[in-house]
Amino acid sequence: MENKIAKLTEIIRDSNNIVFFGGAGCSCESGIPDFRSSNGLWNEKLKIKFTPEQLVSHTFFMKYPEEFFKFYKDKLIYPEAKPNAAHITLAKLEKMGKLKAIVTQNIDGLHQAAGSKIVYELHGSVLRNYCMKCGTFYDEKFILEAKEIPTCPKCGGTVKPDVVLYEEGLDDNIIRGAVDAISKADTLIIGGTSLVVYPAAGLINYFKGKNLILINKSTTFADNKADLVINDSIGKVFNEVMKLI
Ligand code: ZN
Secondary structure (H helix, E strand, C coil): CHHHHHHHHHHHHHCCCEEEEECCHHHHCCCCCCHHHCCCEEECCCCEEECHHHHCEHHHHHHCHHHHHHHHHHHCCCCCCCCCHHHHHHHHHHHCCCEEEEEECCCCCHHHHHCCCCEEECCEEEEEEEECCCCCEECHHHHHHCCCCCECCCCCCEEEEEECCECCCCCHHHHHHHHHHHHHCCEEEEECCCCCCCCHHHHHCCCCCCEEEEECCCCCCCHHHCCEEECCCHHHHHHHHHHHC
């Protein structure tokens, strides 16, 4: 483990165009569990149990907005969460001019809270919400304080989180930005993701640089392609790196 941290630190020292690609594991140590690990929601009226994936699908949002927001507020918003060592170290690397972009599957805004500027949020952000009718934006507090279905005070439209739900397409501009950053990187660090969620696996194919690094608690399909694999928690790894950098 120590050797691997030393190797990672050495790679970071030698790199000038690092891109970080992160998933749910990055936010775990900030107290945000992967919503997919939840038990879903039992619906008394319909006598069926919805899976977490069904609950955050576009169809479910349109059909059962009340239940959607119940699950959403309970399992997807964590207003008390603070950035952890991974977020803080990555922000520091950006300030040092080493890290050029973060591509994240997370929707919690913790990279920006830590000070990172270039963040491609593939799945959107719980911090932004917009009226489906007039387009007015609202913050996270507005959603938390709303009873049942958040409604726009201006026009009465439903306020939808700016989060990519299942069945919805990703933002083209964000994908382009992420692909561009990854294709120019000399080092790609992938952390806290098992790489099974779309479009993670496809995006890493754009990497043509020198060092591919994987930091994840469990193994991933890309482990054999990587120059360095660390099977440990991302917060712990970056905490050690921060001391050495
Ligand atoms: Zn409105």
